[in-house]
Amino acid sequence: MIKKMTCISCPIGCELTVFVNGEIKVEGNRCPRGLEYAKNEVTNPKRILTISVKVEDGVMELVSAKTDKPVPKKMLHEIIEYIKGLKIKAPVKRGDIIVNDILSTGANLVATRTVLKKD
Amino acid sequence: MRREKVDVLIVGGGAAGLAAAISATKEGVKTVLLERDRSTGGVLNQCIHNGFGLHVYKEELTGPEFMERMWDELKEDVIRPNYTVLEIKPKTREVVTLSEEGLVIFEVKALVMATGARERPLSSLQIPGSRVAGVYTAGVAQKMVNIYNRLPGRKVLIVGSGDIGLIMARRLKIEGMDVVGVVEIMPEPGGLIRNVVQCLEDFEIPLWLSHTVVEIHGDQRLNAVTIAKVDKNKKPIPGTERKIKVDTLVTSVGLIPQNELIEGFVEMDPINKGPIIDEFMRTSIKWIFAAGNNVAIHDLVDFVYEEGKIAGYYAALISKNEKLPDSDKRFLRGQNVGVLLPQRFSQKKSFKIYLRPLKSFKKSILKFDDKVIRKFNWRIRPSEMIDLVVKDFNNFGPNVTVEVNEID
Numbered sequence: 001m002i003k004k005m006t007c008i009s010c011p012i013g014c015e016l017t018v019f020v021n022g023e024i025k026v027e028g029n030r031c032p033r034g035l036e037y038a039k040n041e042v043t044n045p046k047r048i049l050t051i052s053v054k055v056e057d058g059v060m061e062l063v064s065a066k067t068d069k070p071v072p073k074k075m076l077h078e079i080i081e082y083i084k085g086l087k088i089k090a091p092v093k094r095g096d097i098i099v100n101d102i103l104s105t106g107a108n109l110v111a112t113r114t115v116l117k118k119d
Numbered sequence: 120m121r122r123e124k125v126d127v128l129i130v131g132g133g134a135a136g137l138a139a140a141i142s143a144t145k146e147g148v149k150t151v152l153l154e155r156d157r158s159t160g161g162v163l164n165q166c167i168h169n170g171f172g173l174h175v176y177k178e179e180l181t182g183p184e185f186m187e188r189m190w191d192e193l194k195e196d197v198i199r200p201n202y203t204v205l206e207i208k209p210k211t212r213e214v215v216t217l218s219e220e221g222l223v224i225f226e227v228k229a230l231v232m233a234t235g236a237r238e239r240p241l242s243s244l245q246i247p248g249s250r251v252a253g254v255y256t257a258g259v260a261q262k263m264v265n266i267y268n269r270l271p272g273r274k275v276l277i278v279g280s281g282d283i284g285l286i287m288a289r290r291l292k293i294e295g296m297d298v299v300g301v302v303e304i305m306p307e308p309g310g311l312i313r314n315v316v317q318c319l320e321d322f323e324i325p326l327w328l329s330h331t332v333v334e335i336h337g338d339q340r341l342n343a344v345t346i347a348k349v350d351k352n353k354k355p356i357p358g359t360e361r362k363i364k365v366d367t368l369v370t371s372v373g374l375i376p377q378n379e380l381i382e383g384f385v386e387m388d389p390i391n392k393g394p395i396i397d398e399f400m401r402t403s404i405k406w407i408f409a410a411g412n413n414v415a416i417h418d419l420v421d422f423v424y425e426e427g428k429i430a431g432y433y434a435a436l437i438s439k440n441e442k443l444p445d446s447d448k449r450f451l452r453g454q455n456v457g458v459l460l461p462q463r464f465s466q467k468k469s470f471k472i473y474l475r476p477l478k479s480f481k482k483s484i485l486k487f488d489d490k491v492i493r494k495f496n497w498r499i500r501p502s503e504m505i506d507l508v509v510k511d512f513n514n515f516g517p518n519v520t521v522e523v524n525e526i527d
Contacts, residue, residue: 005316006312006313006315006316007313008312008313008316008317010170010173010179010313012503013311013312013313013503014497015312015497015498028497030497047317047321048169048179050167050168050169050181051167051293052167052265052268054268060266061267061268062265062266062268064167064181064182064183064265066169066181073321076321080293084295094183094184094187112167112180112181112183112184113181113183113184113186113187114187
């Protein structure tokens with residue numbers, strides 16, 4: 001099987017040709033992440049999820065957050081719904097873990113900005 | 120009214136301005152950064168998606184993370200929020216500002232313009248129909264959702280497949296809106312392919328290429344739009360109209376560099392829509408520098424940051440009365456070259472040039488005069504800015520023609 005895809009590991013977007021024939025071979029990638037991406041894409045596609053989480057008593061109503069590892073694409077919907085139900089207390093610092101091992105994916109949900117407490 | 124003397128004054132606190140502040144303060148000169156908003160970071164505040172920082176910080180960061188990394192790098196407190204620049208007086212090197220303390224006039228030795236870009240509004244597309252509520256630019260919708268925790272509506276169509284449009288399609292879908300699709304007047308997407316994949320395909324959002332919005336319906340609030348297919352000349356094809364019920368229209372139809380403060384007296388580039396600059400990020404006025412999206416629209420904040428660093432550094436040198444070499448050499452646009460910077464250079468050291476091809480090419484070469492500089496074995500597109508470092512110019516005359524040609 002031959003598959004054409006665009007690598008989304010970075011904004012360059014290499015056009016990959018993936019040969020799946022027992023072993024997975026990749027052409028068109030300009031860095032090793034392209035190989036990794038293509039392998040995942042034909043077996044279990046994964047994505048980093050970026051989202052926001054509600055904050056109580058903060059100078060902002062929301063804190064932006066991301067999964068610190070890619071999570072399975074087929075679980076995105078479930079993870080999004082879970083995060084929508086969350087509300088955390090200010091202050092939040094960039095890098096704080098909001099949820100450990102979210103829905104047993106092995107990825108943590110971490111804050112990507114600082115939200116100070118409202119005076 | 121108060122007067123203040125500064126060595127380097129930076130106008131704008133987005134990525135370019137913050138980067139300029141980082142490098143100017145390192146040179147030990149008195150630096151002030153003016154920001155019209157309450158805090159710095161510019162659009163990075165609301166760009167909560169990732170893809171930033173791969174060049175600069177060697178990590179994939181979200182916008183807010185990139186912004187806070189810059190705050191960490193900036194060791195001195197030079198930021199003045201809530202300052203609006205009213206006027207720049209090139210003869211006296213004065214910058215007139217308004218802030219909570221009233222009128223403040225800065226007397227500057229060097230100036231860095233980092234005023235960024237603003238969004239093209241829908242009205243510039245001249246679509247017939249009433250001017251109803253429910254029509255937002257992508258950046259405004261993004262600010263509502265990501266900063267203020269408000270959804271713009273329930274059912275949305277996105278116009279324009281620039282990166283912000285694609286990212287907002289996904290973002291609004293994640294937040295529970297019904298995203299009916301993205302229409303793009305051009306035959307290919309305006310944004311990065313990675314965003315077509317991870318924003319549209321992943322979330323099963325349709326992309327209608329060669330389509331446009333031909334009519335807006337609604338009384339006070341938008342209730343539907345009519346879209347149609349367009350021909351090669353971007354003219355709607357009669358009979359292809361389709362009315363789609365939506366209460367929200369989000370537009371991502373391009374960015375306009377903001378140069379109102381300087382365009383009256385610096386030389387401007389009509390293609391980049393920004394000031395003509397050299398490899399030191401210096402404009403046609405020797406003490407005025409510019410960096411970022413006000414110079415030309417960039418794809419990557421990393422490039423904007425790098426330009427800001429250069430502008431801040433050389434602005435600091437100028438403020439210490441150091442001389443920079445004259446930039447008496449020019450790049451001229453040859454075939455298939457759109458956005459191009461810098462337009463001038465001095466040939467003294469290596470530097471980076473950025474350009475956009477006018478068309479999409481499967482395989483191509485980049486030539487300076489008749490010399491091949493780079494071969495692209497991969498597809499290049501107008502939507503993806505090309506950056507390359509130029510080292511040796513000894514074999515070129517004062518005018519170097521840059522062109523892109525297709526090869527087999």
